[in-house]
Structures are given as C-alpha cells and as structure tokens.
Amino acid sequence: MTSEERQQSGPARATGEGTRSPYRGRFAPSPSGPLHFGSLVAALGSYLDARANNGQWLLRIEDVDQPRTVRGAADHIRRTLERFGFAWDGEVLVQSRRLDFYHAALVRLQLDGDVYPCACSRREIASHSPPRSVDGALVYPGTCRAGLVGGRAARAWRLRLPDQVVAFDDRVQGPMQQNLQRAVGDIILLRADGQYAYQLAVVADDAAQGVNAVVRGVDLLDSTPRQIWLQRRLGLPTPTYAHLPVVTNAAGEKLSKQTRASAVDPAAGSALLSAALHFLGHPVPAEISAGPLGDFWRWAIASWSIDRVPALRGVCPG
Numbered sequence: 371m372t373s374e375e376r377q378q379s380g381p382a383r384a385t386g387e388g389t390r391s392p393y394r395g396r397f398a399p400s401p402s403g404p405l406h407f408g409s410l411v412a413a414l415g416s417y418l419d420a421r422a423n424n425g426q427w428l429l430r431i432e433d434v435d436q437p438r439t440v441r442g443a444a445d446h447i448r449r450t451l452e453r454f455g456f457a458w459d460g461e462v463l464v465q466s467r468r469l470d471f472y473h474a475a476l477v478r479l480q481l482d483g484d485v486y487p488c489a490c491s492r493r494e495i496a497s498h499s500p501p502r503s504v505d506g507a508l509v510y511p512g513t514c515r516a517g518l519v520g521g522r523a524a525r526a527w528r529l530r531l532p533d534q535v536v537a538f539d540d541r542v543q544g545p546m547q548q549n550l551q552r553a554v555g556d557i558i559l560l561r562a563d564g565q566y567a568y569q570l571a572v573v574a575d576d577a578a579q580g581v582n583a584v585v586r587g588v589d590l591l592d593s594t595p596r597q598i599w600l601q602r603r604l605g606l607p608t609p610t611y612a613h614l615p616v617v618t619n620a621a622g623e624k625l626s627k628q629t630r631a632s633a634v635d636p637a638a639g640s641a642l643l644s645a646a647l648h649f650l651g652h653p654v655p656a657e658i659s660a661g662p663l664g665d666f667w668r669w670a671i672a673s674w675s676i677d678r679v680p681a682l683r684g685v686c687p688g
C-alpha cells in the first residue's frame with residue numbers, strides 16, 4: 371500500500387471485529403533461518419501487547435513453504451525464545467502438519483467459485499508485460515480466469531481478487547486501503563510445486579487458533595487486505611492488526627536470511643530485549659536493561675503502550 375492510498379475511511383472497512391475479549395495474539399515465524407534482531411522485535415511487540423492486555427500469546431511455526439524451510443531452524447527459534455524468557459500458551463502449531471486443513475479451505479473456495487485453475491507459466495505471464503504488484507511480482511493478467519484454454523493442464527490454483535477496495539485501521543500505521551485487483555491481482559493459493567501459499571495458511575490458522583489480535587512486521591502490511599478478503603470468503607472473523615516498523619540494515623534492507631542477518635544470542639538477555647523495546651518507542655532505564663530477565667519482563671509489560679510505537683515502515687537502529 372502506498373501512502374497515497376491511506377485515507378480516513380473506505381468503502382469496505384474491516385475494523386474492530388476482532389476486539390472481543392479475551393485477547394489472543396501470536397508470533398508466527400517462518401523457520402527459514404535463526405531468530406535475528408528483526409524477528410526478536412516482532413516477537414517482543416506481539417508478546418508485550420498480548421500480556422499487557424491480559425491476553426494469550428501463541429507460537430506458530432510457519433513452515434508451510436517447505437523449500438524455504440531450514441532444518442533445525444524451528445527448534446533453534448523455540449529454544450532462543452525460551453532462553454529470552456518468552457512463555458507461550460498451549461501447544462506450538464506447526465503448519466507442515468496441517469496440509470489437510472489447508473486443503474479443506476481450498477476445497478471450500480473451489481466449491482464457492484472463488485478460486486480457479488491456472489495453466490500459465492511465469493514466462494507466459496511475463497510475455498504480457500503486466501504491471502508489478504505491491505509485492506514486486508507481476509500482476510496476473512487473468513488469462514485463465516474464464517477457464518483453461520485448449521485442454522491445457524492446471525499448474526496452480528488462483529484466488530479471484532475483485533476490483534474492490536479493502537480498508538482497515540491499523541493500530542500502529544493508521545487507516546489503510548488497497549484495491550485488490552489493481553495492487554495485487556489474482557494470487558496463487560496452491561502452487562505448481564504442490565505447496566500451499568502463506569496467505570491461505572495464515573488466514574486458516576489465525577482463525578483456527580482463535581487469534582483476534584495480529585501484531586507483526588510492517589513488511590506484511592500489504593498482505594493484510596488480501597487476508598481480510600480471504601477471511602470474508604471463508605466466513606472467518608477479522609482480527610485487529612498492528613504492523614510494527616521493521617529493522618533494516620544501513621542499506622535500508624529488511625533484516626532477513628537473504629540479507630544475512632545474524633542470529634540473536636540469548637546470553638545478551640535484558641540488554642538485547644531492551645534494545646528491541648527501545649526500537650519500538652520505549653526507552654528502557656539503565657538499571658532494567660542491565661538487570662535480570664524477570665525485572666525486564668515486569669517493567670516491559672507494565673510500560674507497554676502500542677501508541678508509542680512509531681508509525682514507520684523501516685528503521686535502521688543506531
């Protein structure tokens with residue numbers, strides 16, 4: 371979503387539906403590498419917002435994209451969170467064990483005519499020179515929307531996205547809106563390699579886990595309108611959303627495995643958690659950042675206010 375697309379109100383608002391108590395939040399890392407400072411910030415923001423609202427906080431391992439999953443990363447993330455003193459409620463949900471569940475969601479969309487089979491290869495799509503989507507991908511030109519041409523075989527299943535604006539109020543970034551067809555275009559929900567898309571899995575799982583408050587990195591802000599649309603088509607409630615600024619390197623790139631972000635060291639304890647909390651607009655007193663973890667968590671939960679989180683996209687600390 372561009373800043374021009376921000377506005378005070380929009381035609382298809384989706385706000386507040388998820389504010390029912392009790393609060394249920396989550397942290398949903400993709401195990402494509404170890405926990406780095408950027409993911410620590412997202413974990414901390416979602417955790418503090420849940421605990422400050424007397425809510426539950428769930429952990430979900432988003433390994434639905436198997437080719438991107440790194441062996442051992444999920445365990446590493448869990449152990450690292452534990453050593454920093456994060457405590458999640460209930461069982462950890464692991465997406466790779468839930469493929470039947472995503473299949474059922476896709477079948478429902480198929481029965482309702484919301485998805486269609488697509489035979490197009492990337493090269494064929496590129497040959498139409500379509501515009502770029504908000505994700506930087508090519509907007510699908512709609513070749514297979516009206517049916518597969520000339521007995522071609524389906525490679526993937528796409529979600530029909532309407533020429534319609536979806537709007538919502540982000541608790542950090544403010545009012546947002548996006549025209550789904552123009553900004554995104556029909557997206558793939560089941561890929562040619564048999565993998566279910568993150569967009570389908572995240573919507574199905576947030577609802578299955580009763581998550582009603584999503585707090586995550588701003589890199590997912592542009593995905594939110596399509597997730598809200600999917601929730602509507604599947605008859606699922608819409609959570610509230612809060613998108614935190616993401617940590618960038620000096621070149622302005624988001625910290626990630628691709629930008630070779632290094633793993634956080636739990637031995638850094640309160641000092642590193644304090645740096646993450648400072649990043650989220652809460653400067654931490656020296657005696658807390660130099661003190662034991664228990665003191666940090668007590669202070670942080672009592673001090674947390676999402677209104678203090680800067681409404682920025684990316685910030686390079688120090």
Ligand code: GLU
Nearest residue numbers: 398399400432572586590
């Ligand atoms: N699995 C996603 C990631 O690690 C986060 C998904 C979400 O919070 O909705 O970037």
